[in-house]
Amino acid sequence: MWLRRVLMLLITVALLGLTVRIVGIQALLEGGRVVTPLTILASLGLGLLATAGQAMRFSLLLKQSGTHVTPRRALADCYSASLLNMILPGGLGGDMARVAAYRNSGPRRWLSPLTVVGAERLSATTLLFATATFTLLPVASRFAWIAAAVAAATCVLSILGMRGMAASTIGIVWLTAAVTIGSFLGLYLTAMAALGGPVIPALAVVGLAAMSIPLGVGGWGVREVSVSILAGSLASSVEWAVTSSTGYGLLATISTLPGAITLVVRLVGRRHYSGESPPRSHRSQAR
Numbered sequence: 001m002w003l004r005r006v007l008m009l010l011i012t013v014a015l016l017g018l019t020v021r022i023v024g025i026q027a028l029l030e031g032g033r034v035v036t037p038l039t040i041l042a043s044l045g046l047g048l049l050a051t052a053g054q055a056m057r058f059s060l061l062l063k064q065s066g067t068h069v070t071p072r073r074a075l076a077d078c079y080s081a082s083l084l085n086m087i088l089p090g091g092l093g094g095d096m097a098r099v100a101a102y103r104n105s106g107p108r109r110w111l112s113p114l115t116v117v118g119a120e121r122l123s124a125t126t127l128l129f130a131t132a133t134f135t136l137l138p139v140a141s142r143f144a145w146i147a148a149a150v151a152a153a154t155c156v157l158s159i160l161g162m163r164g165m166a167a168s169t170i171g172i173v174w175l176t177a178a179v180t181i182g183s184f185l186g187l188y189l190t191a192m193a194a195l196g197g198p199v200i201p202a203l204a205v206v207g208l209a210a211m212s213i214p215l216g217v218g219g220w221g222v223r224e225v226s227v228s229i230l231a232g233s234l235a236s237s238v239e240w241a242v243t244s245s246t247g248y249g250l251l252a253t254i255s256t257l258p259g260a261i262t263l264v265v266r267l268v269g270r271r272h273y274s275g276e277s278p279p280r281s282h283r284s285q286a287r
Contacts, residue, residue, distance in 0.1 A: 004089070004090065005088070005089040005090065006089075007089075008089030008090045008215065008216055008217060009089050009216075009217055011215060011216045011221065011222075012089075012216035012217045012218075012220050012221040012222075013221070014221070015216060015220075015221025015222055015224065015225050016028070016220060016221045016224065018221075018225060019221065019224040019225055019228060019242055022228055022238065022242075023228065023238050023239050023242050024239075027238075027239045027242040027243050027246075028224070028242060028243070028246050029246075030195070030243040030246070031191075031195070031242075031243045031244070031245070031246025031247040031248075031249070031250060032246070032247075032250065033194075033195060033247070034191050034194050034195050034246075034247035034248075034250055034251060035250055035251075035254070036194065038194075039190060039191070039194050039251055040254055042187065042190050042251070043187060043190075043251040043252070043254040043255040044254065044255060044257075044258070046183045046184075046186050046187045046190070046255060047082075047183070047187070047254075047255025047256060047258070048258075049179065049180075049183045050179070050180045050183035050184060050255070051075060051078050051079055051082060051180075051258075052075060052179075053176035053177070053179035053180040053183070054078045054082075054120065054124070054176070054180050055071065055074035055075040055077070055078045056071075056074070056172070056176045057120045057123065057124075057172075057173050057176045057177060057180075058074050058077065058078055058098075058116065058117075058120050059071065059074040060165075060169055060172060060173055061115075061116040061119055061120055061161065061162070061165075061173065062074075062102070062105075062113075062116050064116075064162070064164060064165050064169070065107065065112045065113075065115070065116055066107055066112075067102060067105040067112075067113075076262040076265070077098055077101065077262075078098075079256070079258050079259040079261075079262045080094060080097065080259045080262045080263050080266070081094030081095055081097060081098050081259070082094060082255075082256040082259050083256040083257065083258075083259025083260060083263065084097055084259070084263075085218075085256075086218045086252070086253055086256045087217070087218060088217070089216070089217050090214055090215075090216075090217075091213075091214040091215070091216070091217075091218070091219070092214050094259075095117050095121060098113065098117050099113045099114050099117050101113075102116070115161045116161065118157060118158075118161055119157070119158050119160075119161025119162055119173075120161075120173075122154040122155075122157050122158040122161070123154075123158045123173055123174060123177040124177040124180050124181055125150075125151075125154045125212055126151050126154040126155040126158055126177075127174070127177050127178055127181050128181050128184075128205075128208055128209055128212060129147045129148070129150045129151035129154065129209055129212075130147075130148075130151040130155075131181070131205050131209075132144075132147040132151075132205050132206060132208075132209040133145075133147040133148040133151055135201075135202045135205045135206070136202075136206070136230075136233075139202075139233040139234060140230055140233045143230065147209060181208070184208050184252070185201065185204055185205065185208065187248065187251055187252065187255065188204035188207060188208060188244075188248045189201060189204055190251065191244055191247035191248040191250075191251050192204070192244045192247070192248075194247065195243060195244060195247050197240050197243070197244060198236065198240065200234060200235065200236050200244075202234045202235075203227055203230075203231070203234045203236050203241055203244065204244075204248070206226055206227055206230050206234065207223050207226065207227045207241075207244075207245050207248060209226075210222050210223045210225075210226035210227070211223040211249075211252075218249065218252075218253065219249060219252070220249055223245050223248075223249065224242050224245045224246065227241040227242065227244075227245045228241055228242055
């Protein structure tokens with residue numbers, strides 16, 4: 001496990017080093033200008049919207065597996081997972097923590113929460129890469145077909161994880177996935193506007209798709225390299241692509257900071273808010 005984490009960290013450092021070699025360190029540092037009181041508020045607000053959508057998907061999918069959680073518990077779990085995904089190498093630490101937390105609450109122990117978390121995360125990934133496909137198709141068809149392949153694969157896995165759910169519930173899952181992706185896109189465009197450069201939605205879509213790949217730490221490095229490669233095709237300078245990517249990375253990190261509160265609450269022994277009982281399954285109870 002530690003070897004994998006070190007490898008992910010080294011990948012991030014190497015990709016950021018490559019970015020600096022391509023555009024210079026100033027393009028990265030310029031992204032720091034994005035942090036202002038107004039953008040912090042925007043980050044927290046859009047982060048709440050994205051996480052609320054994620055929490056609704058998570059609770060609906062858990063319910064399908066026979067496990068019931070309150071909206072507050074689901075929101076806390078998703079905030080904690082988002083922060084851990086952001087700061088731990090590999091981008092999956094928070095998701096695996098959710099799987100571990102619910103390992104005894106479904107009919108198939110570890111497999112039940114793994115299916116739930118997978119369907120929840122991959123539903124949003126599907127919409128993101130589908131958007132990237134249509135964005136890139138007119139300007140970079142080779143990358144568009146790669147995005148389409150990813151979208152198709154994640155869509156199949158998501159649908160498999162939703163088996164047995166009512167059509168209306170499945171619709172809500174996909175709708176909340178769209179809300180989450182829309183919130184991320186809105187935050188990326190906010191970073192662009194705050195930095196005073198051109199607001200290019202296509203560039204934001206590429207950056208979001210790249211950082212959703214579980215490689216490195218918090219999407220850093222892979223996001224910057226990806227937007228720099230495609231900047232010319234998306235009517236952007238390489239410098240602006242990297243600067244706006246760095247700015248978004250900072251705001252995205254800020255948006256997950258409420259997860260620190262939920263993690264601390266868990267660490268000091270409060271397993272649930274306001275005396276909530278453990279999530280109950282029709283077949284078992286989480287311990």
